Amino acid sequence: MDITITDNAMKRFKKNLSNNPDALGLRISVKSTGCNGYSYVLDYASEINDMDKVYNVSQVSILIDNESMPFIKGTEIDFIDEGLNQVFKFKNPNATGECGCGESFSI
Numbered sequence: 001m002d003i004t005i006t007d008n009a010m011k012r013f014k015k016n017l018s019n020n021p022d023a024l025g026l027r028i029s030v031k032s033t034g035c036n037g038y039s040y041v042l043d044y045a046s047e048i049n050d051m052d053k054v055y056n057v058s059q060v061s062i063l064i065d066n067e068s069m070p071f072i073k074g075t076e077i078d079f080i081d082e083g084l085n086q087v088f089k090f091k092n093p094n095a096t097g098e099c100g101c102g103e104s105f106s107i
Contacts (some may be wrong), residue, residue, distance in 0.1 A: 002064070002069060002074070005077050006077065006078040009077045011079070013026050014058070014059075017060065022046065025044075027043045027063045028042060028063070028072065029068040030072060045063045048061075051067070070094075072090075
């Protein structure tokens with residue numbers, strides 16, 4: 001697989017998907033936005049497109065479109081749960097900068 005998903009993140013993905021039985025899997029993508037240019041998008045996949053690369057990890061389908069892959073290739077996705085703070089954390093080796101809040105990145 002072109003990205004790494006920690007056990008904590010995979011557990012959260014499974015939990016989120018169990019609440020949406022109509023989802024075919026989880027879509028990971030990038031969109032242009034934020035103060036640094038790009039942000040990560042995690043969403044339920046309702047369909048599989050021709051441009052999607054599909055990975056089956058621990059019985060979960062992870063979909064990444066061809067346009068997003070160059071931006072996130074090599075990224076590790078983790079889920080951090082510290083008290084009231086719960087967040088997916090992206091460790092992207094391609095990022096040259098991130099905004100202070102961690103919502104966007106630049107390449």
